[in-house]
Amino acid sequence: MLSLKDILKICWLDSHICENGQHEQIKFRCQNMSKLISEWLFFDSSDKLTGYLANNPNVQLITIMSGKLARQLLALISPMENLHSAYVLTIDIEKNKKALGVEPKLKEIFNDEYVLLGRLQKDLSKLFWEEGKKLTTSKRDQEARVYFEEAHRLDKN
Numbered sequence: 001m002l003s004l005k006d007i008l009k010i011c012w013l014d015s016h017i018c019e020n021g022q023h024e025q026i027k028f029r030c031q032n033m034s035k036l037i038s039e040w041l042f043f044d045s046s047d048k049l050t051g052y053l054a055n056n057p058n059v060q061l062i063t064i065m066s067g068k069l070a071r072q073l074l075a076l077i078s079p080m081e082n083l084h085s086a087y088v089l090t091i092d093i094e095k096n097k098k099a100l101g102v103e104p105k106l107k108e109i110f111n112d113e114y115v116l117l118g119r120l121q122k123d124l125s126k127l128f129w130e131e132g133k134k135l136t137t138s139k140r141d142q143e144a145r146v147y148f149e150e151a152h153r154l155d156k157n
Contacts (some may be wrong), residue, residue, distance in 0.1 A: 004036070004131045007058060010120075011041040013049050013065040013073075014089075026113055033117070034124055046073045053080050064116065067096040067109070078105045084101060085123070086118055100120050125154035139156040 010028065031040050043049050046069055053061065059082050065073070067090025075084050086107040090096045096109050107123060110116040132147035 002058075003135070004060065004127075004147075006038055008037055008060050008062070008084075009041060010037055010062045010064070011043055011052070011146060013043045013046065013063055015066065015069070026117075029117060032153060033121060034128075034150060036128060036147065037124075042114055049073070051078060053082055057082055059077045062120070063087070064089060064120070066090060067092065067099075070096065070106075071099045074100060074103050074106065078103050087120060089113055089116055112145060121157065123152050125151045128154070140157050 010030070012027075026041065041052065043052070048065065050066075050073070051068065061082055062084045063086045065086060065088055067088055069088075070088040074086055074088075075109070078086070083105055085105050085107050086103070087107050087110070088096055088100070090109060091111055093109050093111050097127075100106060100109070108116075108119060128147045128151040132151060133143040135141070135144035135147060
């Protein structure tokens with residue numbers, strides 16, 4: 001039986017994220033956030049993200065996207081079951097709040113990537129704690145312990 005760590009992926013969607021030398025410090029922090037994230041993906045176009053979601057129905061994908069791409073895409077992909085949640089990084093928070101309205105999978109809109117990553121880390125801690133509780137109920141205590149420990153580690157940082 002697959003566990004969350006086998007299917008949880010995070011995608012950063014931004015038109016400049018894949019340019020050589022761009023955002024290297026952020027990418028490094030992302031990729032070292034948690035051992036329970038099976039993969040970090042960096043896409044520079046909405047087509048790459050929608051194609052990935054269409055071709056990978058068994059993943060649980062958390063996305064970070066620019067305000068512009070979120071305004072174009074979030075309403076279209078939000079109903080997809082394999083989209084877990086979305087975070088938006090933009091300069092103009094109010095403009096994007098107004099444009100995006102109420103999106104059930106939208107966690108929050110940020111204008112600082114470090115604040116966004118801090119919120120993501122707290123949300124992952126909660127997600128891993130809940131997964132640990134589910135695994136305990138299923139008598140998978142050893143695996144649950146891994147999730148509880150990671151939830152605790154993320155919550156402390």
